[in-house]
Amino acid sequence: MSSKISEKFMVSNYHKARNLFGNLDKNIKMIEEELDVKLIARGSEINIEGLPEKVELARRTLEEMAKLLEEENTVSDRQLNYIIELLQDDNNLDFSSIFNEVIQVNHKGEEINPQTVGQKMYLEAMRKYDIVFSIGPAGTGKTYLAVVMAVKNLLNHRVDRIVLTRPAIEAGEELGFLPGDMQDKVDPYLRPLYDSLFDVLGPDKVREYLEKDIIEVAPLAYMRGRTLDDSFIILDEAQNTTTKQMKMMLTRIGFNSRAVITGDITQIDLPYNQKSGLGQVEEILKDIEGIEFVYLDETDVVRHNLVRKIITAYEEKENE
Structure with missing residues (x-):
């Protein structure tokens, strides 16, 4: 039996x-609890006590945390848990190399990489699970990364088409007052999906795929009664679906299809008498194997630096 070291x-x-x-x-307390070590912090020095293999894991965890702090101001609980989990699988892992992975190259030849720990976890979930729920605030890359993975699956011939949908709830599903035909009426609410597609594939390729029905971008109401085989399906703004709509969408998934459902449960636009399908879905589906829930937070925001501070300020106000 190994003796404890320091x-x-x-x-x-x-x-x-x-x-x-x-x-x-x-952070010190979490490492102690997860790795069964004793950490004594004095000034800028930490003394690690425990069994040799645990001390080594704790030291490597602290090293990778220090690297992360070179890029960010804090390490969240979720990030720390992720570091510990990864290092227990591979103690030699260079945590910073995680962010050097090239997911896809966009139409301008620019590499698309994960920018945060949460985004890396999200990407891993999309690779591993057939149905992934991504829940988090604006600016965390929920929709964009889902589109990137959809395009990657399409170009690698893992699926035959991409289906992107979202509820047009901002207009209360009553689009008659808007000019144009039905597509003209709903296009403004689907614009974020088009923007992501344009960035990854380029406008010309997107238009070509739309004409050939390889890519479909449509409001949620268009999904009713269909079965979507060989497809990568993205339901965006899912916090604005009702429970019935969420069930309807999830039961559209056919053979050899994958689905990613994204949303922000702090920005629900439904009428007060309707419950969000996204708000209820984890409790309903939590025990089903093959479904994964990924939670992003303000540490995963990749927009203007002030966006992260705005989200934190709103959360603090709501918690008062």
């Missing part, structure tokens, strides 16, 4: 040490 870990300066330790040393 090893020191040094942080470059006191400010970084405070971020590494976390508020009220919460």
Whole structure:
């Protein structure tokens, strides 16, 4: 039986040490609990005590946290859990290399990479599971990364078509006051999906695929009564589906199809007397194998730096 050992870990300066330790040393406490070690923090030094293999894991966890703090100001609980989980599978893993993975090259020849730990987890879930729910605030890449993975699956011939849909709830499903035919009326509500497609494939290729029905972009109401085989299906803005609509959409999924459902449960536009299908779905489907829920948060926001602060400020206000 191995004897316990002690090893020191040094942080470059006191400010970084405070971020590494976390508020009220919460990061230290989490590492202690998860790895069964004792961490004693003094200034910019941490003493690690425990069994040799656990001490090594704790040291590597602290190393990877320090690398992450070079890019971000804090390490979230979810990020720390992810680091510990990955290192237990592969202690030699260079955590920063996770973000160097090229998911796809867009039509301009630019590489598309995961930008955050949460995005990496989201991508892994889309590779592994047939149905993935991605829940989180605006700017976390929920829709964009789903479109990237859909295009990747299409170009690699894993599916024959892409189906993108979202509820037109902003207009209360009553689109008659808008000019043009039905497609003209709903296109403004589908614009974010087109934008993502244009960025990845380019406008010319998107138009070609739309004409050939290889890509379909349509409001949720158009999905009723259909069976979608050999498709990569994306339901966007799912917080604005009712329970019945969510069930309807999920039961459209056919053979050799994958589905990604994205939404932000803090921005529900449904009438007060209707419950969000996205808000209820985890409780209903939580025990079904093959379905995965991924939660993104403000640490995954990849828009303007102020967006993250805005989301945090709203969350703090709502929690008061």
